[in-house]
Amino acid sequence: MFFVGLLFAIVLAVLITLIIVNKISVRWWEWVLFAIGAILLLFTVQNFLSSFSENEPIVAWRFLLVLGLPALIFLIIPVLLAVRRNSTAAA
DSSP, rough: OHHHHHHHHHHHHHHHHHHHHOOOOOOHHHHHHHHHHHHHHHHHHHHHHHHHHOOOHHHHHHHHHIIIIIHHHHHHHHHHHHHHHHHHOOO
């Protein structure tokens, strides 16, 4: 789980750096949606790996379906909104 957290921190740092360097405007509620999605994704990965290590593959796949899909939705929506708003502002 340490490496999952480390990978998450690196991806988050790169994402914030890209947002600052490219001067992308991000609204506060997009940050909140993205944070909810990121926390939900970390929870999903942790439970997925734990369920497999406890020899419960059916439960692991259900966790991936039930919590992984909403996590991806919460991660994709703010990204699409920010990209769409910044592309229309540049045009």
